[in-house]
Amino acid sequence: MYNKTMYELGSHRSVIRDLFEFGKKRAAEVGADKVYDFSLGNPNVPAPDGVKEAAEKLFALPDNTVVHGYTSAQGDADVRKAVADSINARFSAGVTPDLIYMTCGAAASLTVTLNALCEKGDEFILLAPFFPEYSVFVKAAGGTPVVVPFDEKTFAPDLTALEKAVTPHTKGIIVNSPNNPSGAVYSRKTLEKIADILSAAGEKFGTHIVLIADEPYRELVYDDIEVPYLMNIYPDTVVCYSWSKSLSMPGERIGYIALSPALNEKEAVYAAVCGAGRALGYVCAPALFQRIAAACVNELPDIEAYRRNRDLIYSSLTEMGYDCVHPDGAFYLFVRSLEPDANAFSDRAKNYGLLIVPGDTFGAPGYVRISYCVSYEMIKRSLPAFRALIDSYKK
Numbered sequence: 001m002y003n004k005t006m007y008e009l010g011s012h013r014s015v016i017r018d019l020f021e022f023g024k025k026r027a028a029e030v031g032a033d034k035v036y037d038f039s040l041g042n043p044n045v046p047a048p049d050g051v052k053e054a055a056e057k058l059f060a061l062p063d064n065t066v067v068h069g070y071t072s073a074q075g076d077a078d079v080r081k082a083v084a085d086s087i088n089a090r091f092s093a094g095v096t097p098d099l100i101y102m103t104c105g106a107a108a109s110l111t112v113t114l115n116a117l118c119e120k121g122d123e124f125i126l127l128a129p130f131f132p133e134y135s136v137f138v139k140a141a142g143g144t145p146v147v148v149p150f151d152e153k154t155f156a157p158d159l160t161a162l163e164k165a166v167t168p169h170t171k172g173i174i175v176n177s178p179n180n181p182s183g184a185v186y187s188r189k190t191l192e193k194i195a196d197i198l199s200a201a202g203e204k205f206g207t208h209i210v211l212i213a214d215e216p217y218r219e220l221v222y223d224d225i226e227v228p229y230l231m232n233i234y235p236d237t238v239v240c241y242s243w244s245k246s247l248s249m250p251g252e253r254i255g256y257i258a259l260s261p262a263l264n265e266k267e268a269v270y271a272a273v274c275g276a277g278r279a280l281g282y283v284c285a286p287a288l289f290q291r292i293a294a295a296c297v298n299e300l301p302d303i304e305a306y307r308r309n310r311d312l313i314y315s316s317l318t319e320m321g322y323d324c325v326h327p328d329g330a331f332y333l334f335v336r337s338l339e340p341d342a343n344a345f346s347d348r349a350k351n352y353g354l355l356i357v358p359g360d361t362f363g364a365p366g367y368v369r370i371s372y373c374v375s376y377e378m379i380k381r382s383l384p385a386f387r388a389l390i391d392s393y394k395k
């Protein structure tokens with residue numbers, strides 16, 4: 001009657017969504033001011049004015065059938081040119097519009113890319129800690145996820161483990177930096193080492209391992225930290241991007257796939273990307289937001305608001321005695337659980353009104369994730385609860 005795998009996926013909410021729903025229920029019971037919801041990565045910084053201005057201009061056009069009509073399946077030609085021009089101006093990557101495919105956000109960029117690449121028996125490497133939907137997406141594309149652990153000091157991938165994990169069946173690897181959930185930004189040296197491992201394995205096995213760069217947090221970095229453009233480091237790169245976080249419009253579902261000009265068999269891979277988009281029924285990315293994104297392609301987020309939040313939560317929790325990873329990017333703080341089982345720790349935190357996500361779901365047991373894309377005032381109000389939580393372990 002129905003597909004059991006899909007039933008399982010649909011009938012069990014993710015841990016993150018569970019916490020979010022719990023928070024809403026709890027707020028109705030005890031009052032919203034006593035619940036500190038750090039569960040979701042939903043930006044609290046408003047979209048830049050440019051988004052509204054572009055929307056108003058588009059709505060003022062005399063013939064709006066163009067704005068609301070279908071675009072080419074791969075995206076409007078002018079939009080793809082604007083995206084390619086912006087990538088080239090910033091990273092000198094030599095991308096052409098025929099290597100750009102517009103999508104419904106980074107999630108769609110990933111599912112389309114994975115479906116375009118995956119054949120029976122293929123493996124995709126996930127670097128822990130990772131966005132939990134990666135394993136859902138890889139499995140749904142027919143692939144097998146292979147998890148590589150991280151170095152607990154730097155939060156960079158364990159490169160010795162990566163070398164061992166690469167096999168003749170490895171089709172791709174997903175690299176997410178700035179990282180959700182750790183906030184770590186991988187250094188150029190680390191990325192170059194990853195590229196060397198992939199190139200050496202490709203030569204040894206006679207394959208081309210595709211590096212899928214999942215980059216929704218590219219623009220969310222602090223303190224002049226470098227986020228190297230992976231196409232310039234490794235030829236077989238596919239960038240999966242979205243404006244969900246950088247322009248604070250996750251609900252609008254808009255992003256793109258960019259293939260490296262040096263990608264092996266790039267024309268055929270692009271055709272497979274178009275085929276995967278077609279098979280998955282995407283038709284085209286939202287037409288209005290393709291054009292808004294193109295108009296705002298060089299806008300940057302209000303990083304100062306996130307920096308203020310980061311500085312407050314990081315310094316306050318560290319001072320209380322929590323062991324936190326210093327976040328150089330994204331808007332997440334990854335904290336060592338105060339007991340071995342992070343699920344039990346997250347459950348105890350709920351008693352103090354704190355909604356924090358256990359790391360198991362990110363392939364990092366023993367940690368919790370705090371999303372600080374919330375109001376500064378809420379972080380301030382939550383601090384006594386964090387203190388009471390750590391004190392409860394001292395009794």
Ligand code: PLP
Nearest residue numbers: 041105106107131180242244250
């Ligand atoms: N990749 C990572 C690492 C994410 O954190 C998210 C969303 O939180 C996504 C992909 C999906 O992004 P989008 O909402 O643009 O589909």
